[in-house]
Amino acid sequence: MLSYILKRIGLLIPTLLGVITLVFFMISLSPGDPARVMLGERASAEQLEKLREDLGLDRPLHQQYFSYLSRIVRLDFGKSITTGRPVIEEIGQLFPATMELAFFAMLLASGLGIIIGVVSATKRNTPLDYASMIGALFGVSMPVFWLGLVLIMIFSVGLDLLPTGGRMNIRLYMETFTNFYIIDALIALFRKGDITYLGSALKHLILPAAALGTIPLAIIARTTRSSMLEVLKQDYIKTARAAGIPEGKIIFRYALKNALLPIITVIGIQFGLLLSGAILTETIFAWPGIGKWIYHSISARDYPAVQGGIIIISTVFVVINLLVDILYSVVNPRVRLS
């Protein structure tokens, strides 16, 4: 078991190296001159030359690559061209916002998704099943950014119930410790007994989390249903029935534990995808997270920022997938014990 985990971690390193390499060469070989972008159209030839030298762009590509690698190992992604701040600092500040959004979207998606899937599977071919599965089908077919706009149109513009964007009412000032606003708001609640922060943070979270969680919700519901149906057909379910085990126990203990194995994998993959799906959601809801930031960096051709952002998101994605694999093998005795 331990050796399996170590082996998986070992496999992580070449993959991440590949990611870094790919990002580096794609960005370096793409058309456009970073120095020109940084200095603008009116810069003189000498100025450009000088900056290229400073950035090391005049050196051969392989030298640039190795110096880039050595800096990344030290978590130095360079400075953002647009803001001039170190990329890693910006990421550190924005990352909690994205994680918070993704976490709540996933909580919503997996909680509801599993319930809907199990109910659908046990009430197979009833109107309830059809309704949930048609709903799920709409969910996976939905353009997320459009859903976000429609939600704003209905709940913010039409009904005026929820804010259109941001993480908190701009008139509120909250002390931040973790940059996870829900946690910070809870701290404020305990220290000052003031619930307005938490209320505002939650209100701002609802729509983006709903928009971001829709696709995973639909996918998890569908996976759960088909996985449950598959498990319920197995011989060991027949055995349990033949032994007189009550149906409720068969479904929630015997079947669900087996059915959860593929669901765990799907939840892991979806969580990783949420991080990149956040690019669209954050843009629509003006959520100051890493997705919105990457989008702006791409528009501004801010190469260090783009590189840093992509590498961080991919790393998190790969690490989540690894954790899910390990979790899978812990839950599944067949893998754990072989």
Next chain:
Amino acid sequence: MKKHDQTTTANLLEIQDLSVHFNTQRGVVKAVRDLSLTIKKEETLALVGESGCGKSVTAHSINGLIPVPPGIIEKGKIIFEGENLLQKTEKEMQHIRGVRISMIFQEPMTSLNPVFTIGRQIADVFLTHHDIPREEAFSRAVNLLDMVKIPSPETRAKSYPHQLSGGMRQRAMIAMALASPEPGLMIADEPTTALDVTIQAQILRLMVSLKKRVGMSLLLITHDMGVVAETADRVIVMYAGRKVEEADVYSLFDKPAHPYTLGLLNSLPSNRKYAGASRLEAIPGTVPDLLTINDGCPFANRCPRAGDICRSVFPGETPLTEHHSVWCHNHVR
């Protein structure tokens, strides 16, 4: 419960005129037709026939495991200890299944839940039917594993199914079936088909000895005439959903009366008559399609003795001796 104490030959289970159909995309499959049988207390009844003859469907009808739909119990009664099981609610059936009728299946690998230890799975059966603490259920499970001769049962109880060999798994399945409080009937659906022959011999011997020790009846579903000869008291031969012959095991092997039974025995390469022979007496042709089958004798298209009447009318019972009946217009004399 008084009925129990009558003579030991009292019928434990009686099936009357059972017909089971399945609705498939291609049409209605008449899997079992007009089947009647009885199982006496403490006897072993073998239901034998080739694939698709309806033997497993019959077994699954008894403990209500036919999926409805697509299955339909067209007609018939299944009377177990005086009560018709087909009129029971799902709740009542759950109780009967766990308490009085247990079942073991062909594939011991897929019949055990892969994510629970076998001790836990057996203990769960105890916990369902008894109000006892978890630890006691587990130690009873260990006792049962010992009873089915699994070596070092304490450690094995903590194993997952994939850590056991095929034979061990089938022993664990048997232990689970014995976890019912008062096992009356054990249905064994091809219990040794997936096993090697040396393991099969061990499992058959174990089942026979447990049957005597616990005092239960055994319904053995198999396609293997050798297994029948080794273990059964009485035999019912099925072909394409119909019962064609019923006899005590000695009469059946000694004087098979139905042309199909005879053909089946002749098809066995191990039949004593083939010492030195160079060819087998095979039954020509193939089993009819259950979708298009008519009301005649289903064996008529392969039968050397078939006449016109065989193709249109299924024959009634012809009693040959007290324990031997055949359903055939021109049975072997």
Next chain:
Amino acid sequence: MNDTLIVKDPTPFQEILHELSKNKAAVAGLIIIALFLLIGILAPLIAPKDPFAQEISLRKLPPFSPGYILGSDDLGRDMLSRLMYGARISMIIGVISVGIAMGSGLLIGVTAGYIGGWYDRIVMRLIDIMLAFPYILLTIVIVAVLGPSLFNAMVAIGVSQIPRYARLVRASVLAEKEADYVTAERSLGASPLSLMFLSILPNCLAPVSVQATLGVGEAILSSAALSFLGLGAQPPTPEWGLMIASSREFITNAWWIVTFPGLATLLAVLGFNLFGDGLRDVLDPKLRE
């Protein structure tokens, strides 16, 4: 031998068609797809107006205005005509992206699965690296490198979808390679190329065709997303995602400009998903009963 049995026997393909025709989801999906394809092909003939023609005096007309059934957008262009041309663009995007992805994925998957060894290990490592990027991010990176345009968006979507085909095909090839029929044909002296492409590949196509159907839907969604971010189609192209993007500021006063392109996307993708689901139910023997 029973000679009455020799009626015309359906080929496997005919059987699949027959099963599909009984699957309500598949039929519904197919109708939707056909509708969008037809609208896309016939757009120049059936569109009531020029999709690019601006009519400043008739801006933001609500639906059911005379001559503008679905209203007009912020520049006074006919919504319906633009949506029809959008169908054309989306169908092309779907087909080309999936074509790129499936073609390369099949080739990579079959060879990696059949040849194995070092070749397989290297190819799969590269695929793993691609899979280390979340899908949307990968398309965005590729477009960012190639430069924003509709064609580059198609290429990006196609390339980003290669890994799933490669892995799917490789997995089925690995399973099929061990099947007895392959050993049987090997024992008859069949060559590796014929084994790979004539024997094994046709037996791996069922999951691929399901994936391809679902992939078209996803490609439409992705291209809409890229255009929404300004990385795909450029104005004034009547691409649905771009139409949604340029309508953002009107959510307070002209709901139709936002709603209709989104609904069109939703419906088109739904069609492919319905058909893909139906196809999977028919092709997957595990789900058949």
Next chain:
Amino acid sequence: MSDKSILRVQNLKTYFDVHNERGEKAHLKAVDDVSFTIREGEILGVVGESGCGKSTLGRTVLRLEEKRGGTVMYRETDLFGLDHRELRAARKKLQMIFQDPSSSLNPRKKVSSLISQPLKIHRTGTPEEIQDRVDALMEEVGLNPLYRRRFPHQFSGGQRQRIGIARALALNPEFIVCDEAVSALDVSVQAQILNLLLDLQDRHRLTYMFISHDLSVVEFISSRILVMYLGKIVEIADKKDLMKNPLHPYTKALFAAYPDADPKNRKEDRMLVMGDVPSPINPPRGCHFHPRCPFAKPVCTEVYPGNTNAEPGHTVACHLYST
């Protein structure tokens, strides 16, 4: 039957790379140092339980698996010494019939193209000639040629096996490995196929290597029988010798365990071997059978026994008989 050998197998080894319980790399010695010959025109039965390596042996003698050591001589040629083209030519004479007829026939091909495939691969004749040959082959194995445009799944199990046999016969082979060829069939159909195989053997003077786990089938069809246990041959003898006088304790156990289809011969007091077949990845030291053997001596736990010629043509690998 002549005394000329058609196939000589010497010290053949087929290993697979696997991982053991602890995840370490290990060899699965599916076939471990096996030697025997097959004589022209005979039926050599190979019997053993699951995991004994009998199927791997069958595949390796046709070079469908790569060997780890030893030689397979088909007449005068070393099968493993051939290059691809020579091997392809040799395959005409060496054929195989598989266990599960539904998986050994490509589900996407029609019967006619399945049976004609070997003819096309080896370019034997015009399309018309091939068509005629297909019809003749179908007739020969008892299939109506009118069925030629059907797909395999439209046939019953027995008919599918006939298709497989027709295909194996297409190139007029002289040696056929039948790997569990009747195991997936119902008894009444099994009898038909066994008869068919015997008819074909007579008519075309074929040699069979007949692999099966079913002792009664092997006993009926074979002229000589080879018993395998965990990758090793434990006993070879003419059928009559083996049935009359089985020597190896494993062979005896196999015979004892086989249920007799006659209730009058119930062997309630027969001796059964206890325990399970050990994993072939990590077989017991010494004689692989010793943990289950009632006659095991100290030497059996240490040294794998050599072959002993108990009587002419009857070889056994057991310390009880070594001198």
